[in-house]
Amino acid sequence: MSLPAVKLTDVYKSFGKSRIINRVNLEINTGERHAVIGPNGAGKSTLFNLISGFYPVSSGRIELKGREITNLSSHQINRRGLSRSFQVTNIFPKMSVFENIRCALLWTTGYRYSFWHLCGRLKRLNEKAEELLEKISMTERRHVPAGLLAYAEQRALEIGVTIAGDADVILLDEPTAGMSRSETERAVSLIREVTESKTLIMVEHDMSVVFDLADRISVLVYGEIITTDSPDNIRNNTRVQEAYLGKESA
Amino acid sequence: MKKKDKKGFFMWSKHGLWIAAMLIVIILPFFFRSGFSRSMLSQIGIAIIFALSYNMLLGQAGLLSFGHAVFYGLGGFFTIHILNTVSNGVITIPLELLPLAGGFGAVIVGLVFGWLSTERAGTPFALISLGIGELIAASSLMFPSFFGGEQGISGDRMTVFALTGIRFGKQITIYYLIAFWAFLSIVLMYLLTQTPLGRLANAVRDNPERASFIGYNPHWVRTLQYALAAFFAGIAGGLFAVNYEIVTAETVGFIPSGNVLMMTYIGGVGHFFGPILGAVLVTFMQLSLANMTHAWLIYFGLLFIGMVIWAPSGIAGIIMLHEPVWKAKLMKRLIPSYALAVFPALILFLGTVMFIEISYHLSLSVDPTAPMHLFGIHFRAQSLFPWGITVFLILIGFGLLQRAIKRVRQSWGEVNLIMKKESS
Ligand SMILES: Nc1ncnc2c1ncn2[C@@H]1O[C@H](COP(=O)(O)OP(=O)(O)OP(=O)(O)O)[C@@H](O)[C@H]1O
Ligand SMILES: [Mg+2]
Numbered sequence: 001m002s003l004p005a006v007k008l009t010d011v012y013k014s015f016g017k018s019r020i021i022n023r024v025n026l027e028i029n030t031g032e033r034h035a036v037i038g039p040n041g042a043g044k045s046t047l048f049n050l051i052s053g054f055y056p057v058s059s060g061r062i063e064l065k066g067r068e069i070t071n072l073s074s075h076q077i078n079r080r081g082l083s084r085s086f087q088v089t090n091i092f093p094k095m096s097v098f099e100n101i102r103c104a105l106l107w108t109t110g111y112r113y114s115f116w117h118l119c120g121r122l123k124r125l126n127e128k129a130e131e132l133l134e135k136i137s138m139t140e141r142r143h144v145p146a147g148l149l150a151y152a153e154q155r156a157l158e159i160g161v162t163i164a165g166d167a168d169v170i171l172l173d174e175p176t177a178g179m180s181r182s183e184t185e186r187a188v189s190l191i192r193e194v195t196e197s198k199t200l201i202m203v204e205h206d207m208s209v210v211f212d213l214a215d216r217i218s219v220l221v222y223g224e225i226i227t228t229d230s231p232d233n234i235r236n237n238t239r240v241q242e243a244y245l246g247k248e249s250a
Numbered sequence: 251m252k253k254k255d256k257k258g259f260f261m262w263s264k265h266g267l268w269i270a271a272m273l274i275v276i277i278l279p280f281f282f283r284s285g286f287s288r289s290m291l292s293q294i295g296i297a298i299i300f301a302l303s304y305n306m307l308l309g310q311a312g313l314l315s316f317g318h319a320v321f322y323g324l325g326g327f328f329t330i331h332i333l334n335t336v337s338n339g340v341i342t343i344p345l346e347l348l349p350l351a352g353g354f355g356a357v358i359v360g361l362v363f364g365w366l367s368t369e370r371a372g373t374p375f376a377l378i379s380l381g382i383g384e385l386i387a388a389s390s391l392m393f394p395s396f397f398g399g400e401q402g403i404s405g406d407r408m409t410v411f412a413l414t415g416i417r418f419g420k421q422i423t424i425y426y427l428i429a430f431w432a433f434l435s436i437v438l439m440y441l442l443t444q445t446p447l448g449r450l451a452n453a454v455r456d457n458p459e460r461a462s463f464i465g466y467n468p469h470w471v472r473t474l475q476y477a478l479a480a481f482f483a484g485i486a487g488g489l490f491a492v493n494y495e496i497v498t499a500e501t502v503g504f505i506p507s508g509n510v511l512m513m514t515y516i517g518g519v520g521h522f523f524g525p526i527l528g529a530v531l532v533t534f535m536q537l538s539l540a541n542m543t544h545a546w547l548i549y550f551g552l553l554f555i556g557m558v559i560w561a562p563s564g565i566a567g568i569i570m571l572h573e574p575v576w577k578a579k580l581m582k583r584l585i586p587s588y589a590l591a592v593f594p595a596l597i598l599f600l601g602t603v604m605f606i607e608i609s610y611h612l613s614l615s616v617d618p619t620a621p622m623h624l625f626g627i628h629f630r631a632q633s634l635f636p637w638g639i640t641v642f643l644i645l646i647g648f649g650l651l652q653r654a655i656k657r658v659r660q661s662w663g664e665v666n667l668i669m670k671k672e673s674s
Contacts, residue, residue, distance in 0.1 A: 052463065074462040083463065090460050092453050103453050106446045107465030113474055115447040165464055 003066040005030040005199035011060030022223035033200040035210045038220035044203040052084045053077040083167035093147030102129040104164035136160040152183040172202040295428040297533045301513045301525035303482035309519035312455030317383030321480040323502025325352025325487025337409040344413035352488025360480025368472035390499035402498030451475045518564020545610040587661040591654035598647030604640040
C-alpha cells in the first residue's frame with residue numbers, strides 16, 4: 001500500500017471561540033479523485049486553507065506524501081507538490097492571460113527569483129505556457145488582462161494557474177460554482193483531463209459533478225467528517241441524506 | 251499583411267526610442283552651454299536613476315517608501331570614502347567605476363533593511379521605511395567619522411586616475427559620465443522588469459496570496475526587489491558624490507526621500523518611463539523656479555496635490571491615455587477642445603500666481619511695504635487694485651475652465667464611442 005497523498009490526523013481549527021474544524025481525520029489516496037461535500041458553512045474551505053497552509057491549525061497533524069507539513073507556509077507546501085484554487089477567483093487581474101500562466105510556471109521550471117533571465121527569451125518556458133494555454137482553450141484570449149475575462153474564463157484560467165506548477169496534489173474549491181450547464185460540462189472535462197494521474201481533492205456543491213468525477217466522497221458537517229465512502233454508498237447513506245442531500249432535494 | 255507591417259513598425263519604434271534617447275543625451279550639452287544648465291543636466295541624470303529606482307518599489311512592487319534616500323545618501327558616502335581611499339593610494343579603482351561602490355554598499359544595506367521591512371506591504375512597510383529613515387538620520391549624528399558631521403565628507407575626484415584617460419575636471423565630462431551611468435541604469439532597470447523577479451514583483455504587488463500558491467515567498471520577492479532598488483539608488487548617490495565631491499548627512503534625510511516620491515508620482519508610477527519624465531520636470535522646476543520665485547515650494551506643493559487629485563496616474567498616465575486615440579487617428583477630434591481649454595487655464599494660472607506672489611510678499615518678504623514687481627509691473631501689495639485683479643482672474647479663469655472641461659469630456663465621449671464601434 002503506497003503512502004496516502006494527504007493525511008490529516010486529529011485536526012482542529014478554531015477562530016476565537018468558535019470551533020470550525022472539529023477533529024478531522026482523513027486519508028486521501030494517491031491518484032484518487034476525492035470530493036468533499038457538505039452544507040454551507042460546514043468548514044470545507046477552511047479545511048482547504050489548513051491543508052494548503054493558508055491558516056495554521058489549532059492542533060493536529062497534516063502530512064503530504066508521508067512528510068509532515070503542519071503549519072508550513074503556503075509557498076513551502078506548494079513547492080512540495082500541492083497546489084490549489086480558490087472559491088472566489090484568485091488570479092493576477094492586471095496581467096494578461098498568458099502572463100498569468102507564465103508566472104505560475106516560473107518556480108517549477110527552475111527560474112525562481114532569477115533577475116538575470118529575460119522571460120521573453122526563455123524558450124522552454126514560453127513553449128510550456130503555450131501548451132497550457134492550448135489545454136485550457138485560451139490561446140485566443142492570451143493578451144486579455146485576466147480581470148476583464150468572463151467569469152467562466154476566469155475559472156478556467158485559475159485552473160490553469162493551479163496546475164501549471166505540475167503539482168501532484170491538486171485542491172479545487174468549487175471550480176464550477178456559478179457556471180451554466182454547458183460551462184460546467186466543459187469545466188468537468190477540463191478538470192478530468194488536467195488531473196489525469198494526479199491526486200485531486202475538490203469541494204463541490206453540484207452533485208452531478210461530484211458523482212461524475214469522484215472516486216470517493218467525504219461529507220463534512222459542522223466541521224466533522226461524518227463519513228467517507230464511494231459515491232454509490234454515499235448516495236444511499238441515510239445520515240448523509242439527512243444532513244445534506246435531503247436538504248438539497250427538499 | 252497589414253497587421254504585420256504595423257508590428258514591424260512597432261518593433262522599430264520600440265528600439266528607435268532607445269536610440270533616439272541615446273542621441274538626445276549625447277547632443278544635449280551642445281544646446282545647453284552655460285555652466286548652470288549643464289550642471290542641471292547632470293542633476294537630472296542623477297534624479298532619473300534615483301526616481302526609476304524608487305519606482306521599482308512604488309510602481310512595480312507596490313511598496314510606498316518614505317526612506318528611499320537612505321540608499322541614495324549611503325551610496326554617496328560609500329563612494330566618497332572609497333574615492334578618498336583611492337586618493338590616498340591604498341587601493342586603485344578608476345573614477346568611472348566609483349559609483350559602483352555606492353551601488354554595492356547600498357545593496358548590502360538594502361538586503362538587511364529589505365528583509366526587516368517587507369514581510370508585509372501596505373501600511374506596515376510604509377511605517378517601517380519611515381523608521382529606517384529616522385534611524386539613519388539619527389546615526390548620521392552619532393557616527394561623524396562616517397557621515398562627517400555638519401560639514402560632511404568631501405573628496406577630490408581629480409586625484410583619482412581615470413580608465414578612459416579623460417580628465418574629469420569640467421562639468422561636461424562629468425555630464426557624460428553621469429549620462430553613461432544613467433543610460434546603463436535605465437536599460438538595466440527596464441530589463442529587470444522583464445525577468446522572473448520583475449514579473450513576480452508585479453504579481454506580489456497585485457496578489458501576494460496567489461503568488462505564495464505558485465511557489466513564491468512574497469517576503470523574499472519584496473526583499474530582493476528592495477535590494478535591487480537600493481542598488482540603483484546607491485549608484486545615483488555615487489554619481490552625486492562624484493559630481494559634487496562632497497556628501498552631507500542631508501542626502502540620507504527625509505527631504506530627498508520625499509522629493510523622489512513626488513518626482514516619481516508626478517511622472518507616473520504605472521509606466522516604466524513615467525519617473526523619467528517626473529525627474530526631468532521636477533529637477534527642472536526646482537532649479538529654475540527657485541531662481542524665479544521664493545515661493546517655489548508652494549507651486550511645487552500645488553502641482554503635487556493637483557496631480558494626486560486629478561491625475562493619479564501621472565504625466566505618463568495622461569500620455570498613455572491618448573495612445574489608443576492616437577492609433578485610431580482620432581487625435582484631431584480632441585485637439586480643438588484642448589486648445590479651447592488653454593486660454594482659461596492660463597487665466598486661472600495667472601490669477602493663482604498673483605495670489606501666491608502677493609500673499610508671499612505680504613507675509614514672508616523682508617519688507618512687505620516695499621513695492622513688489624510681477625511680470626515687469628511694479629505695485630504695492632497693500633493696495634486693493636492688484637487683489638481685485640487677482641480675484642477677477644481666478645473667478646473668470648475657473649468659470650471658463652469648467653466649461654472648457656465639459657467640452658473636453660464631450661469630445662472624449664465621442665472619441666470613445668467611435669473607438670468602441672470600430673473595435674466591435
Ligand atoms: N478567517 C476566519 N475567521 C473567522 N471565521 C471564519 C474564518 N474563515 C471561515 N470562518 C467561519 O468558518 C465557518 C466555515 O467557513 P467555510 O468557508 O470553511 O465554509 P464552507 O464549508 O466552505 O462554506 P461554503 O459552502 O459557503 O463555501 C463559517 O462560519 C465562517 O464564518
Ligand atoms: Mg467554501
